[in-house]
Amino acid sequence: MKFQMKAFVSLLLSLFFLVMGFSGVILYLIPRGRVANWTGWTMLGLEKQGWQALHINIALLFLIVAGLHLYLNWGVFWSYIKKKASFSVNLKLEILVAILITSGILAGTIKGVSPFGALLTLNYRIKDYWEREAVTAPMPHAEELSLGQLAGKLDLPIEQVIEALKQEGIAVENDTATIAHLAEKNRLTPSDVYAAIKKHFPEVEQPQQGKGRGKGQGGGKGGGFGPGRGQGRGMGQEIQE
Numbered sequence: 001m002k003f004q005m006k007a008f009v010s011l012l013l014s015l016f017f018l019v020m021g022f023s024g025v026i027l028y029l030i031p032r033g034r035v036a037n038w039t040g041w042t043m044l045g046l047e048k049q050g051w052q053a054l055h056i057n058i059a060l061l062f063l064i065v066a067g068l069h070l071y072l073n074w075g076v077f078w079s080y081i082k083k084k085a086s087f088s089v090n091l092k093l094e095i096l097v098a099i100l101i102t103s104g105i106l107a108g109t110i111k112g113v114s115p116f117g118a119l120l121t122l123n124y125r126i127k128d129y130w131e132r133e134a135v136t137a138p139m140p141h142a143e144e145l146s147l148g149q150l151a152g153k154l155d156l157p158i159e160q161v162i163e164a165l166k167q168e169g170i171a172v173e174n175d176t177a178t179i180a181h182l183a184e185k186n187r188l189t190p191s192d193v194y195a196a197i198k199k200h201f202p203e204v205e206q207p208q209q210g211k212g213r214g215k216g217q218g219g220g221k222g223g224g225f226g227p228g229r230g231q232g233r234g235m236g237q238e239i240q241e
Helices: 005-029 033-039 048-072 074-111 118-133 147-153 158-167 179-185 190-200
Strands: 214-224 230-240
Touching: 005 048, 005 118, 033 048, 033 118, 033 190, 048 074, 147 158, 147 179, 158 190, 179 190
Parallel strands: none
Antiparallel strands: 214 230
16 A cells, blocks of 8 residues: 555644644643642643643644645645635735734734733633642742752751651652652652641741831930030830831
8 A cells, every 4th residue: 555645744734733732722721830840730641841842842743744744735735826816816805804803813912902811811810720729839939949948948957857758658868859859759749748747847837028117216315514524315216017
């Protein structure tokens, strides 16, 4: 049976298009990186980075195969273009309307004008929903910190943290391994590792940034009589909120 290259390329192009469209929908729905990485989020067995890699690779291959498809069918394509060019002379109004609609969609999307920004707004709401449902990390990108750095930020003795993790059955080689690496080695998520730490140190809370305002008032009076003698009085008051 003779291998039909044109048919093969057309089928491959169609499959790549379907996969690229599906992965694009998944990327639209997935949580933000700080949530996905911390909770070990997956969809159909793939993590966020896996879906991103799949979408990028398929998109690149789609462009390559599309170029090959154009090359194999250049004669038919060029004949079609010439035929449509002669026909389009009578479609000036239709071409103008099509250009205006396309330009309006592009401009509206870039400017975020309603209703073109609706999809982006919905995307934000979906990602905000994931953040509300997820276990909050003690600090942004905590999974990228080493165990020693995390213990330091939580003001915990690293030796006790390692001992606590070992009691929970989590193997710790050293305190320089990142939380993400430690979780992967133990087939856990970074949030599971942090939960094990909090189990032994329930007093640990998410670090908060301090806020404060202070006002200070002070007044002083002093007087001196003659050389070598002096009297002075001072009064100060400080108010903090």
